[in-house]
Amino acid sequence: MTHVTEVKPLRADARRNREKILVAARDAFTEQGAACSLDDVAKRAGVGPGTLYRHFATREDLLQEVLGDWVEHITLDAERFAARDDLAPEDLLLEWFEALLRHVIIYQGASVAMLKAMDDPENPLYGSCRALGLANEQVIASVAGRGAVRDDVDALEIGRLVTGVANVVDAVGIRADEARPMLRIVRDGVLRTR
Amino acid sequence: MTHVTEVKPLRADARRNREKILVAARDAFTEQGAACSLDDVAKRAGVGPGTLYRHFATREDLLQEVLGDWVEHITLDAERFAARDDLAPEDLLLEWFEALLRHVIIYQGASVAMLKAMDDPENPLYGSCRALGLANEQVIASVAGRGAVRDDVDALEIGRLVTGVANVVDAVGIRADEARPMLRIVRDGVLRTR
DNA sequence: TGCCAAACGGAGACCGTCTCCATATCGTCG
């Protein structure tokens, strides 16, 4: 799986603090978006800023950890979608895009972070992005297997595009469901024309 | 036209400073992106921060002014495209999207600013955004007039989508021409299928 | 129990934003 780095177990108090920080961060991200003050997060967690920064060197590191089970949710979702055959490809695709979008806008400002990490293996969020990419690939491959997808389109481009739409939703400040017209266009651009 | 606010002419020195700031800002935006330090811009212009902020209350105000002839360029471009009939609709549309994208990524970080202003009349950049929207509408209407565009897609959505792609280009850090696959998808999603 | 590595926290350096006001400059009018 992920690269095995030799990790010595944390001391009890350190592990406790780490957990408190993660909880505080999740709350703060939810309330104020992914760009909230990290010193605030530390305050919420009842630790000093130094402690926060030792555990999570950058905002992205923190976000990556907070997004732990988010990754699992997405992966599971992708499996569900890839297995569905009760839906016409065009409907499945649209619903998948909507699901993807909703995942990506989990926190205000998360989509930009994702976008920035998407092509940059150095970015701590790269892991989450890859999971997102793989999930998308899986669904696209499944739909493509049914012959519904143009063969000159790449899952990577679709992923970028949908994340881009998420970004629009985030920046413009519209509701997720108002993004459907855009997602429809993407969907129709991806679908093979009979 | 735009709302006529009673404006008394600036004093000579004020007008000079205003101009110096605009030049400095254009340079700084080009070199360091639209999110560069405004105190730096002031320094470059050889004025104090206070002077900069009196002339341009927000970064967006400054950007809006800097974008003065950018708006004209785009408008002209749209007219050119709308008048062209040497190209098949699908090629015209793709080229237009590419032109639009290149306009929007004029400065690093400009696309986000645009996106944020797009639906917010309070935002000083709203004017530029509207110009962009109108330009796009004009071209889309022209192509639609040739019966090439689905009638369930709206120019607004297309504009958002292309600006979104610009945003992806900006954030991911790819070259503008690497956005073509995404723009093709959008184009194909917009085109009426025969 | 005592020791040391591990962990802590918070003071403070640094940077960008933006304001306030004492000072300087413009342009007009006597």
Add this chain to the structure above:
DNA sequence: CGACGATATGGAGACGGTCTCCGTTTGGCA
């Protein structure tokens, strides 16, 4: 032309966020 009021200036400094450094505390092991 000189002087006065309106206009404009600049930079010191308050503020808020990031991130570090280091003297102090704490946990776990012998």
